[in-house]
Amino acid sequence: MTSEKINIAIVDDHTLFRQGLAKLLSESNEVNVLFDADNGADMIKKLCDNQLPEVILMDITMPVMDGYETTRWLKENYPDINVLALSMFEEDKPIIGMLKSGAGGYMLKQSRTGDLISAIKGIAKHSFYINELVSGKLLRNIQNNQPVKTAAIELNKNEQKFLELCCSDYTYKQIADMMNLSPHTIDNYREALFQKFDVKSRTGLVISALKSELIKL
Amino acid sequence: MTSEKINIAIVDDHTLFRQGLAKLLSESNEVNVLFDADNGADMIKKLCDNQLPEVILMDITMPVMDGYETTRWLKENYPDINVLALSMFEEDKPIIGMLKSGAGGYMLKQSRTGDLISAIKGIAKHSFYINELVSGKLLRNIQNNQPVKTAAIELNKNEQKFLELCCSDYTYKQIADMMNLSPHTIDNYREALFQKFDVKSRTGLVISALKSELIKL
DNA sequence: TTAAAAAAAGCTGTTTTCACCCTATATTAT
DNA sequence: ATAATATAGGGTGAAAACAGCTTTTTTTAA
Numbered sequence A, B: 001m002t003s004e005k006i007n008i009a010i011v012d013d014h015t016l017f018r019q020g021l022a023k024l025l026s027e028s029n030e031v032n033v034l035f036d037a038d039n040g041a042d043m044i045k046k047l048c049d050n051q052l053p054e055v056i057l058m059d060i061t062m063p064v065m066d067g068y069e070t071t072r073w074l075k076e077n078y079p080d081i082n083v084l085a086l087s088m089f090e091e092d093k094p095i096i097g098m099l100k101s102g103a104g105g106y107m108l109k110q111s112r113t114g115d116l117i118s119a120i121k122g123i124a125k126h127s128f129y130i131n132e133l134v135s136g137k138l139l140r141n142i143q144n145n146q147p148v149k150t151a152a153i154e155l156n157k158n159e160q161k162f163l164e165l166c167c168s169d170y171t172y173k174q175i176a177d178m179m180n181l182s183p184h185t186i187d188n189y190r191e192a193l194f195q196k197f198d199v200k201s202r203t204g205l206v207i208s209a210l211k212s213e214l215i216k217l
Numbered sequence C: 001t002t003a004a005a006a007a008a009a010g011c012t013g014t015t016t017t018c019a020c021c022c023t024a025t026a027t028t029a030t
Numbered sequence D: 001a002t003a004a005t006a007t008a009g010g011g012t013g014a015a016a017a018c019a020g021c022t023t024t025t026t027t028t029a030a
Helices: A015-026 A040-049 A067-077 A092-101 A113-126 A132-143 A157-166 A172-178 A183-197 A202-211 B015-026 B040-049 B067-077 B092-101 B113-126 B132-143 B157-166 B172-178 B183-197 B202-211
Strands: A006-011 A031-037 A055-058 A082-087 A105-108 B006-011 B031-037 B055-058 B082-087 B105-108
Touching (some): A006 A015, A006 A040, A015 A031, A015 A113, A015 B015, A015 B113, A031 A040, A040 A067, A055 A067, A055 A113, A067 A082, A082 A113, A092 A105, A092 A202, A105 A113, A105 A132, A113 B015, A157 A172, A183 A202, A202 B202, B006 B015, B006 B040, B015 B031, B015 B113, B031 B040, B040 B067, B067 B082, B092 B105, B092 B132, B092 B202, B105 B113, B105 B132, B157 B172, B157 B202, B172 B183
Parallel strands (some): A006 A031, A006 A055, A082 A105, B006 B055, B055 B082
């Protein structure tokens, strides 16, 4: 066993959570928090000025640059940095989505500190950390042989915009006006998203998108 | 200035946040965290076994017993304990709702540590802490002379149940079956909630309820 | 470079659900 | 008695959901 502390960084938009977590982990004698960042773009800035962390704890829903995008950027530019996703939700879609984006593990914010530290140590050592939560999802996806469900949901710019506008009291007609598109085109987006999210109503779509952490409330 | 630390407690269902925050505040030399709890019911149990805190930091959306209910219980049973609401959202409804329930202040989880400590000190000294966020809401409510908007939203059991079932892909007809009620009764609930939340669609209702922290995703 | 393929945008319908009226009755509380 | 509340019903127009089909643009690759 090496006595070296593991260097990490924390990316999350809730200041109190981020800094509290930093304090909590610093006390462990097993982890050293190099820096923390408010979102992906902020992290990229701070990466240059600092020693590279071995592990980055990554929130998913953040302004400016979210966890999916930031993780993909990291795997592209710093493939040796391990990403451990940290989220409130234990739904299939964000878990599968973050793993596909390149995260090596997925932990809940409801976790106990000891479990999080175990995960950090695990991912630093093996580049991945598979807990019950993650292995359960992976196994179920194989057993149901439903490669469809595994599909991380990819949205283009217009679909993303439409999805955000859907989370409101606006009618589709109003949304069409706002996006300067025909209501018929909007209807195509709606149909496409209903299929991708496997829902039958706008309400279901909104709930599903929120749980997938693809939009922020 | 007294050199006594302020005794506080933290009630929040996200373990990492709760414990991280406890660590963060403990380091300040101005605050002493007596205990923390997972939700309102958990807090009530721990209140008996401990010295009474001067201030309780209270999350709103929690399982079993939420922040509104817990704050009302505290004001009923321990009126001298000051409640400082701690939430992710800066919407009118949760702010007004928590203040009406008896909270003496409202802070965001996006706040900086120093601001939170100021708020804790303020509320311990004056039993209330009015920051820009809160005063803005209060002022706007007076200026618009809309006592309607100020109304904290009160829901009965059936409305609460209906609201939860609304956050889904179910049709109203399906919800009626689940609640063993006529679709017309359900329609009455819908109408009542639309008015209380001031919305014109089910999607708007769901979004509004989530932002009001009256339902948990 | 041009043809084929794929994706995006737009249009025409039909069916279902939603949103909004008004009324009525039984129960409970004042 | 009367008012308030929860329940249930009928009916209507608008919006949403679903299906099928062109046209245009972009991408791919022959």
